[in-house]
Amino acid sequence: QVQLVESGGGLVKPGGSLRLSCAASGFTFSDYYMSWIRQAPGKGLEWVSYISTSGTTIYSADSVKGRFTISRDNAKNSLYLQMNSLRAEDTAVYYCARDKGVEAAHHFDYWGQGTLVTVSS
Amino acid sequence: SYELTQPPSVSVSPGQTARITCSGDALPKQYAYWYQQKPGQAPVLVIYKDTERPSGIPERFSGSSSGTTVTLTISGVQAEDEADYYCQSADSSSTYVVFGGGTKLTVL
Secondary structure, three states, rough: OOOOEEEOEEEEEEOOOOOEEEEEEEEEEOHHHEEEEEEEOOOOEEEEEEOOOOOEEEOOOOOOOOOOEEEEHHHEEEEEEOOOOOOOOHHHEEEEEOOOOOOOOOOEEEEEEOOEEEEEO | OOOOOOOOEEEEEOOOOEEEEEEEEOOOOOOOEEEEEEOOOEEEEEEEEOOOOOOOOOOOOEOOOOOOOEEEOOOOOOOOOOOHHHHHEOOOOOOOOOOOOOEEEOOO
C-alpha cells in the first residue's frame, strides 16, 4: 500500500533553516510528481511546491519562492524540502503528497501524516 | 494571485443534503478536486475532475460544475461526515495549485 512518511520537523529560530524529508513506499516513486503542502495551526491548506518525475520541472508558491527548495532522489524513493530564512508565518504542519500531475491536472491522491515546523525565538 | 472562494461553514441535520460551493474564475477551464479533512488527520481526496469519485469513497459524495462554480454534494449526511472540506484547482496557466479557504461542515 502507498505510504508517505515525513520527518525533519521541529522548532527553529526565525532566520534559521530546516530540511524536511518524505520517504515513499508502495508505488513506483519515479513515475509520479510530488508536492509539499502546508497547514498553519487552525488554518487552511496551502500548496508549497511541486517537482516533476525527473526533477527538471519545479514550481513554488510566491510565499516561499527564493527561500524553499524542493528536490527528490528517485534512487532512495525520497522527497525533500530545504527551508531557509524561516519566518514565524512558516509555522505549519507540512504534508508530503503524491501528485497526479503526470496524467492529469495537479491533485493529490495520497498524503503523509505531516510533520510540524515551528518557527519561534 | 488566483483565489478559490468557499463559504466558511455549512450546517445540516443528519439525513439531509449538504452542498458546499467553490467559486473561481478559471473553473470553467480547470478541473476541481475536493478533499475531506477530519481533526488531526491528513486530507483525503473525495472528488476528482469535478465529478469523479475515487474508489472507497461513499456514493453519497458527488460533485458538479456550472460556470465559475463547482459544488460538492453530500446526500444523506451522516455524523461521520462532519469535517473540513477543501476545493482545489489550478490557475488558468495550469502551473500553480490553489486551495479554497475550506468549509467546516457541521452535522447538527
